[in-house]
Amino acid sequence: EVQLVESGGGLVQPGGSLRLSCAASGFTFSDHYMDWVRQAPGKGLEWVGRSRNKANSYTTEYAVSVKGRFTVSRDDSEDSLYLQMNSLKTEDTAVYFCARATYSGGHWALDHWGQGALVAVSS
Amino acid sequence: DIQMTQSPSSLSASVGDRVTITCRASQDIRNYLVWFQQKPGKAPKSLIYAASTLQSGIPSKFSGSRSGTDFTLTINSLQPEDFATYYCQQYRDYPLTFGGGTKVEIK
Numbered sequence: 585e586v587q588l589v590e591s592g593g594g595l596v597q598p599g600g601s602l603r604l605s606c607a608a609s610g611f612t613f614s615d616h617y618m619d620w621v622r623q624a625p626g627k628g629l630e631w632v633g634r635s636r637n638k639a640n641s642y643t644t645e646y647a648v649s650v651k652g653r654f655t656v657s658r659d660d661s662e663d664s665l666y667l668q669m670n671s672l673k674t675e676d677t678a679v680y681f682c683a684r685a686t687y688s689g690g691h692w693a694l695d696h697w698g699q700g701a702l703v704a705v706s707s
Numbered sequence: 708d709i710q711m712t713q714s715p716s717s718l719s720a721s722v723g724d725r726v727t728i729t730c731r732a733s734q735d736i737r738n739y740l741v742w743f744q745q746k747p748g749k750a751p752k753s754l755i756y757a758a759s760t761l762q763s764g765i766p767s768k769f770s771g772s773r774s775g776t777d778f779t780l781t782i783n784s785l786q787p788e789d790f791a792t793y794y795c796q797q798y799r800d801y802p803l804t805f806g807g808g809t810k811v812e813i814k
Contacts, residue, residue, distance in 0.1 A: 619803075621751075629743070629751060629794050631803040645801045648708065681750055691757040692798045693741055697750035 586610040593701030606665040606682030614660040617685040622678035713806030719814040730795035732776040739799040
């Protein structure tokens with residue numbers, strides 16, 4: 585069974601840093617692209633960033649709103665995905681989900697998601 | 708960035724109804740579109756990818772279609788478990804972008 589479990593959320597002051605982790609199991613983590621998606625309280629979904637797999641040199645993509653402040657990384661030996669968040673702003677307050685991206689026939693789908701980790705940025 | 712405009716933002720429907728949700732892309736995204744369902748306090752669930760291909764395990768009451776830059780999610784015979792918020796997402800180009808969501812409520 586595919587499982588994704590986020591951890592590391594919490595309360596942080598504006599300007600601070602936080603690192604989220606996503607532990608994966610039940611599939612070959614190293615084969616997959618992995619995404620972070622967030623959802624502010626009572627709001628819609630916002631894509632945050634992506635880590636490609638080793639075959640694609642672990643390259644990354646980011647939303648404009650987090651580029652230069654957030655870094656997506658992974659450790660395939662630990663089956664783990666990370667989101668390093670620096671220079672946090674109040675508008676970064678959200679539940680952060682990690683999601684597995686699966687490629688099939690030229691198309692992508694985020695087919696498995698974690699339960700989410702709450703990040704609250706407040707003084 | 709590609710903008711995804713979803714409508715309506717909410718709708719009320721009865722059990723057994725057929726509902727239609729629309730998503731319009733600001734530019735050609737071919738059929739690079741996914742539909743998600745999200746229930747309160749839960750992670751999103753992928754329903755359809757490639758605009759019209761059902762994800763494994765998703766019942767055929769859900770269907771998707773495309774006409775140019777307009778995409779439609781149709782839910783037939785609405786059941787209590789279908790009341791949720793639905794989102795579209797394009798994956799034609801980075802940054803990936805979601806529609807604003809459509810909340811389907813019980814009338």
